[in-house]
Amino acid sequence: MEWQLNISKLNKFLSAVLNTGQFDILKLGFANLNEDLSELANEEQLYMPSIDLDELNEMSVSSLLRIKTRVHLPTDIVRFYASTEGSVAYRLSSGFIFLQALYEILEDDTLNRESLNELQSDLVRRVTNYSQEILQKSNRTGGQVPEFKSSLEQTAIMCAERNTDYEKLIKPKELISTLEGVLGSLDGKITPDIQPLRHFMEITRETGPSGYFASMPAHIPSLKCFGVKILTLYPSKFICLPITIQMKNLASKSKFVDWVRLSVTGGNGGPGGTMVQWSIDTKYGVPCGGDGGRGGDVRMLASRSVSNLGELKTGYKAPDGRLGKKNRIPGTHGEHILLPVPLGTVVKDGYGNIMGDLLKEDSELVVARGGDGGMGNHNYSVLGKKYRFERGLGDLGENRWIEAEMKTIAAVGLVGFPNAGKSTLLRAISRARPKVASYPFTTLRPYLGAVEYLDQSQIIVADIPGLIQGAHLNKGLGHSFLRHIERCTALVYVLDLDQVTMKCSPGEQLMHLREELRLYQPEFMNKIVAVVANKVDLVDEWEYSLEGENVLAISAENGLYIDEFRILLKSNEATSYPSHSSTVLLYENVTGQLITQLDGDPITNNRTAAISAIAMKHLTSKESNNLVLVVLGSSNQAKSHVRYLTAVKDFKEIRMWSRNADNVNKCISYLQQTHNINTPLIPYSSAEEACTDADVIVTVTLSKDPVVKGSWLKQGAVIICVGACRPDWRELDDELMLNSAIYADSVQSAKAESGDIILSGSTDRIECDLCHIVKEGERDWRGDNKFILFKSLGMAIQDVASAHLIYSNYISK
Ligand SMILES: NC(=O)C1=CN([C@@H]2O[C@H](COP(=O)(O)OP(=O)(O)OC[C@H]3O[C@@H](n4cnc5c(N)ncnc54)[C@H](O)[C@@H]3O)[C@@H](O)[C@H]2O)C=CC1
Numbered sequence: 001m002e003w004q005l006n007i008s009k010l011n012k013f014l015s016a017v018l019n020t021g022q023f024d025i026l027k028l029g030f031a032n033l034n035e036d037l038s039e040l041a042n043e044e045q046l047y048m049p050s051i052d053l054d055e056l057n058e059m060s061v062s063s064l065l066r067i068k069t070r071v072h073l074p075t076d077i078v079r080f081y082a083s084t085e086g087s088v089a090y091r092l093s094s095g096f097i098f099l100q101a102l103y104e105i106l107e108d109d110t111l112n113r114e115s116l117n118e119l120q121s122d123l124v125r126r127v128t129n130y131s132q133e134i135l136q137k138s139n140r141t142g143g144q145v146p147e148f149k150s151s152l153e154q155t156a157i158m159c160a161e162r163n164t165d166y167e168k169l170i171k172p173k174e175l176i177s178t179l180e181g182v183l184g185s186l187d188g189k190i191t192p193d194i195q196p197l198r199h200f201m202e203i204t205r206e207t208g209p210s211g212y213f214a215s216m217p218a219h220i221p222s223l224k225c226f227g228v229k230i231l232t233l234y235p236s237k238f239i240c241l242p243i244t245i246q247m248k249n250l251a252s253k254s255k256f257v258d259w260v261r262l263s264v265t266g267g268n269g270g271p272g273g274t275m276v277q278w279s280i281d282t283k284y285g286v287p288c289g290g291d292g293g294r295g296g297d298v299r300m301l302a303s304r305s306v307s308n309l310g311e312l313k314t315g316y317k318a319p320d321g322r323l324g325k326k327n328r329i330p331g332t333h334g335e336h337i338l339l340p341v342p343l344g345t346v347v348k349d350g351y352g353n354i355m356g357d358l359l360k361e362d363s364e365l366v367v368a369r370g371g372d373g374g375m376g377n378h379n380y381s382v383l384g385k386k387y388r389f390e391r392g393l394g395d396l397g398e399n400r401w402i403e404a405e406m407k408t409i410a411a412v413g414l415v416g417f418p419n420a421g422k423s424t425l426l427r428a429i430s431r432a433r434p435k436v437a438s439y440p441f442t443t444l445r446p447y448l449g450a451v452e453y454l455d456q457s458q459i460i461v462a463d464i465p466g467l468i469q470g471a472h473l474n475k476g477l478g479h480s481f482l483r484h485i486e487r488c489t490a491l492v493y494v495l496d497l498d499q500v501t502m503k504c505s506p507g508e509q510l511m512h513l514r515e516e517l518r519l520y521q522p523e524f525m526n527k528i529v530a531v532v533a534n535k536v537d538l539v540d541e542w543e544y545s546l547e548g549e550n551v552l553a554i555s556a557e558n559g560l561y562i563d564e565f566r567i568l569l570k571s572n573e574a575t576s577y578p579s580h581s582s583t584v585l586l587y588e589n590v591t592g593q594l595i596t597q598l599d600g601d602p603i604t605n606n607r608t609a610a611i612s613a614i615a616m617k618h619l620t621s622k623e624s625n626n627l628v629l630v631v632l633g634s635s636n637q638a639k640s641h642v643r644y645l646t647a648v649k650d651f652k653e654i655r656m657w658s659r660n661a662d663n664v665n666k667c668i669s670y671l672q673q674t675h676n677i678n679t680p681l682i683p684y685s686s687a688e689e690a691c692t693d694a695d696v697i698v699t700v701t702l703s704k705d706p707v708v709k710g711s712w713l714k715q716g717a718v719i720i721c722v723g724a725c726r727p728d729w730r731e732l733d734d735e736l737m738l739n740s741a742i743y744a745d746s747v748q749s750a751k752a753e754s755g756d757i758i759l760s761g762s763t764d765r766i767e768c769d770l771c772h773i774v775k776e777g778e779r780d781w782r783g784d785n786k787f788i789l790f791k792s793l794g795m796a797i798q799d800v801a802s803a804h805l806i807y808s809n810y811i812s813k
């Protein structure tokens with residue numbers, strides 16, 4: 001049966017929907033319906049060609065209805081999607097519910113004002129309920145959105161390979177020209193749906209621990225595909241994440257020895273053989289004694305299964321090599337002695353020089369080398385008989401005193417005065433069972449606990465026993481424990497809020513803790529730090545505001561805010577948990593079939609840099625070469641930006657700055673070693689110095705406050721601003737903003753999402769988007785302004801075109 005479409009009813013329906021104020025319908029298009037949606041749709045597969053609302057026509061709606069009545073269309077994979085702004089769940093559910101309501105309303109001959117009102121509230125209720133259901137489900141699956149499963153074999157293959165670095169399928173120059181081509185073909189119309197970032201916060205909050213975010217379905221006619229990127233951003237310390245599922249107790253029960261001094265002696269080399277082979281041709285015989293065997297080494301072997309140095313004896317001597325054998329056969333080598341030590345053991349010789357650092361499982365360090373074997377008599381002249389028994393005796397094995405010292409390798413160390421509740425906290429977040437009692441020094445050695453997460457990652461946390469004032473002078477447990485802090489990437493200061501037990505105010509505690517660590521080793525101050533105030537249950541009101549500190553108040557004893565603390569551990573920079581993670585889904589245009597699903601992270605890293613490269617190429621003059629490039633930030637985007645920008649321009653030098661000098665150095669050696677970047681890469685310790693006289697400045701930080709000031713920059717500087725992707729975040733100050741000619745990848749997104757643009761009052765000052773820049777070619781982009789700014793926020797079209805390129809390269813591989 002064919003349905004008669006009544007356009008006026010349809011319009012009534014749509015206006016009813018819009019009047020709810022709950023739905024801001026941006027587009028109708030494809031979506032991949034999940035099982036539940038299909039179930040609700042009577043296991044039908046639904047079809048509706050991708051259309052804009054204003055293009056919604058009789059044909060498309062009638063084909064939609066035909067499916068409801070089990071009339072099959074030529075394409076048998078068919079989907080429906082109505083989108084509102086919001087999360088994936090919200091979009092999909094609202095899409096489906098619209099469909100149902102639409103279906104009902106078109107059947108209903110008695111449509112009037114009351115029934116429309118009813119419909120409005122009914123819609124809101126249904127969408128909300130359904131969204132929640134999906135969200136709960138995704139919470140249970142740790143954030144995996146179940147609707148995005150694909151049965152396609154290709155997808156399975158690519159998914160299986162997604163960890164095998166498909167980045168090699170992306171060549172910077174190819175990606176740049178592909179994206180430039182796509183931008184050039186867009187004709188100003190980018191995609192109707194480009195304002196997703198506003199919802200990062202809301203959605204992560206809304207969905208609780210498994211916050212996810214739907215980014216921007218984009219449809220690219222020339223590529224015959226469309227796609228979606230699901231992106232999660234973990235920008236701050238308190239955003240919810242998948243939480244601990246299982247924890248292991250890494251604490252060991254044996255007596256804990258973390259420092260030993262021992263004597264080690266390599267085996268002596270065996271003596272050379274003095275055998276002589278007789279024959280009738282030679283009067284004295286021919287010497288044929290083999291060389292002596294090498295003496296064995298004494299070696300240390302890093303092993304995860306060893307927890308401390310308590311098993312080591314005070315001295316070891318490796319076996320000697322054996323006498324060389326006849327027929328020039330060398331003597332047997334002495335066997336090496338392997339001494340298993342915990343990961344993180346540092347070995348020093350008797351003079352305190354570091355011999356090695358055993359950080360990796362199975363790494364070995366020779367601490368006393370065995371002597372070489374002596375030469376057998378066959379090596380000596382055979383001319384006269386007096387040489388017949390000449391031979392070497394073998395070298396002596398090395399002999400020395402060494403010190404082995406264990407330094408905890410924990411990502412995070414809990415530091416606080418005795419009794420601040422560190423052990424209780426470690427118990428609360430892991431299965432480690434450090435002793436807890438309310439007197440100082442219940443903990444005499446660092447306990448380790450592993451906090452495990454659903455994604456199989458774990459964070460090792462160490463309860464570092466109580467510091468006291470004067471610890472740096474070796475008071476209390478003093479140095480023996482301070483050195484464990486050395487290996488922690490991050491520290492959590494644990495402050496005591498209990499008025500009865502605390503010695504001084506939380507602010508003073510923090511000051512003293514910092515001071516002790518600084519006096520022991522000033523470099524400790526460079527560690528990434530979080531501050532928690534424990535025993536918040538004992539204070540009536542949380543009245544301590546520590547100036548300039550982001551303090552998380554918890555109660556380890558009562559489990560208050562412990563989840564937040566685990567999240568803090570995970571989203572902390574020190575834990576190397578990425579701040580962004582994403583998946584890109586690529587669909588076939590006509591059938592709506594899922595073609596493939598790709599790890600979105602390399603796509604994000606590469607395409608963002610490619611877009612910046614395109615912008616920079618156009619915004620700097622063609623002739624300009626030998627420019628000075630500055631990159632602020634040292635993580636993923638910093639790396640990709642150096643690669644991509646150098647692919648379109650020659651720079652005289654590239655200056656790199658980040659808050660953490662170590663990271664800058666790592667970033668530089670990565671670029672030089674892995675990507676053979678030949679342009680001089682120079683680390684800077686001050687952003688201002690780096691920016692002075694610079695031609696191009698790229699900001700790729702996660703900062704919420706300006707990292708560049710206009711007053712630092714020279715006239716004509718081009719700024720590529722990639723971070724600060726929220727309406728309340730900044731990377732650039734007002735002076736810079738107000739003196740710049742402003743461009744954006746998408747004007748619409750920039751107006752809605754860029755804190756730099758919104759808060760500096762520049763929303764009406766954006767000149768145009770990148771498509772126009774690309775099309776116009778060269779002109780004076782700066783005008784009367786002092787600087788030129790390109791604001792990048794990221795667009796679906798960039799992800800989809802990049803995913804398409806990767807996929808095509810993969811297929812043709
Ligand atoms: N425009 C776009 O299309 C895209 C923009 N982004 C943005 O680019 C930025 C960098 O991304 P990733 O390298 O993946 O991030 P990341 O989280 O891996 O690295 C962040 C970098 O910023 C630095 N940083 C953090 N807080 C800072 C502060 N307060 N002051 C100075 N530096 C600070 C860190 O030390 C690190 O070097 C982020 O803001 C991200 O949201 C990322 C992807 C796409």
Ligand SMILES: O=C([O-])C1=[NH+]CCC1
Nearest residue numbers: 231604725793794795
């Ligand atoms: O487009 C994108 O992927 C992002 N923009 C800002 C953060 C991530």
Ligand SMILES: [Mg+2]
Nearest residue numbers: 422423442443
């Ligand atoms: Mg303790």
